[in-house]
Amino acid sequence: MALLVGVISQKGGVSKSTIARLIAREYAAAGWDVKIADLDISQGTSTDWKQRREVNDIKPEVAVEQFRTVAQALKHADVYDLMILDGPPHSMQGTLEIARASDLLVLPTGLSLDDLKPSVLLAHELVKAKIAVEKIVFVLCRVGDRENEIEEARSYIHKAGYATIEGSIPEKTAYRQASDNGRAISEVTFPTLKQRAEQVVQGIIDLLSEE
Ligand SMILES: Nc1ncnc2c1ncn2[C@@H]1O[C@H](COP(=O)(O)OP(=O)(O)OP(=O)(O)O)[C@@H](O)[C@H]1O
Ligand SMILES: [Mg+2]
Numbered sequence: 001m002a003l004l005v006g007v008i009s010q011k012g013g014v015s016k017s018t019i020a021r022l023i024a025r026e027y028a029a030a031g032w033d034v035k036i037a038d039l040d041i042s043q044g045t046s047t048d049w050k051q052r053r054e055v056n057d058i059k060p061e062v063a064v065e066q067f068r069t070v071a072q073a074l075k076h077a078d079v080y081d082l083m084i085l086d087g088p089p090h091s092m093q094g095t096l097e098i099a100r101a102s103d104l105l106v107l108p109t110g111l112s113l114d115d116l117k118p119s120v121l122l123a124h125e126l127v128k129a130k131i132a133v134e135k136i137v138f139v140l141c142r143v144g145d146r147e148n149e150i151e152e153a154r155s156y157i158h159k160a161g162y163a164t165i166e167g168s169i170p171e172k173t174a175y176r177q178a179s180d181n182g183r184a185i186s187e188v189t190f191p192t193l194k195q196r197a198e199q200v201v202q203g204i205i206d207l208l209s210e211e
Contacts, residue, residue: 002035002080003211005204006102010122011115012089015108015141015169017046018185019200020086021062023106025184026201028060032081035063037073039098040088053182062184070097095122099131103211106165106204108141111153120160133161137207139200140168165207167199 007020020036027034038046050064063080067073070085077083085098099105105126109119123136138157143150154164169175174193175185186197 002077002083003104003208004074004077004083004085004102005104005106005208006085006087006098007106007108008085008087008095008098008122009107009109010090010092010095010118014110014115014119015139016089017049017086018169018175018179019106019108019139019141020046020084021049021179021184022186022197022201023204024062024064024082024084025060025186026198026205027082028062033079034082034084035065035076035080036084036086037070037076038064038066038086039070039073039094040086041066041068042088046086049179049182051182052180056182058182058187070094070101074101092125096126096129099126099129099135102135104204104208105131105136106139107136108139109153109157110142111140111144111149116153116156120157120162123160123162136162137204138162138164139204140164142171143168144171165200165203167196167203169196169200 007016024034024036036046046064047066087098088094109115127133150168157164174188178188188194
């Protein structure tokens, strides 16, 4: 059975797919057999991203497939070492199904209260639905350059009872362009941005290696 990582949020555009691709790319580069299950049927953005990756001949290849339901994705999980469930926005049912299936749940969130509060509420909902709190981890995404703002957001999440991945992903044109070109955010050329993406994914790899 593959290791399963769910990347989820009730909100749209918080970087779920960006983080899903980052994790998938790093494991694929390490020789793992990885698939992103694109569960966002209405948009299919990771499926489009894979096509851009192919057109631009970027290696390693990262497999992406669209699945209508989590159950269907799970039927195909056996042949992989790792499956990343790239969740849809605005679907509590879909999110819960991902949560139940996953070994680790990654919740990307922005720093504003408008982002943090619903993210923590989602985590509370998951715990209420008997998802182990140890499976849940937040990643601070689309952050600005104020260190104190980042640390305040981190402490908000910790006070609510949840863990965060060390480091954060800044909002940067270079990341957007990388994604537009079929790259993961660890495949940017700017060394500091590459490093920040790598630090975040290393935190996720560390958690998964405890599984
Ligand atoms: N740190 C960042 N800096 C710049 N652009 C970013 C960053 N993170 C994400 N983006 C861009 O923002 C858009 C939304 O990101 P992404 O698709 O990862 O979010 P999502 O949570 O999967 O959205 P959806 O809810 O629509 O599935 C994409 O165009 C992506 O390239
Ligand atoms: Mg998405």
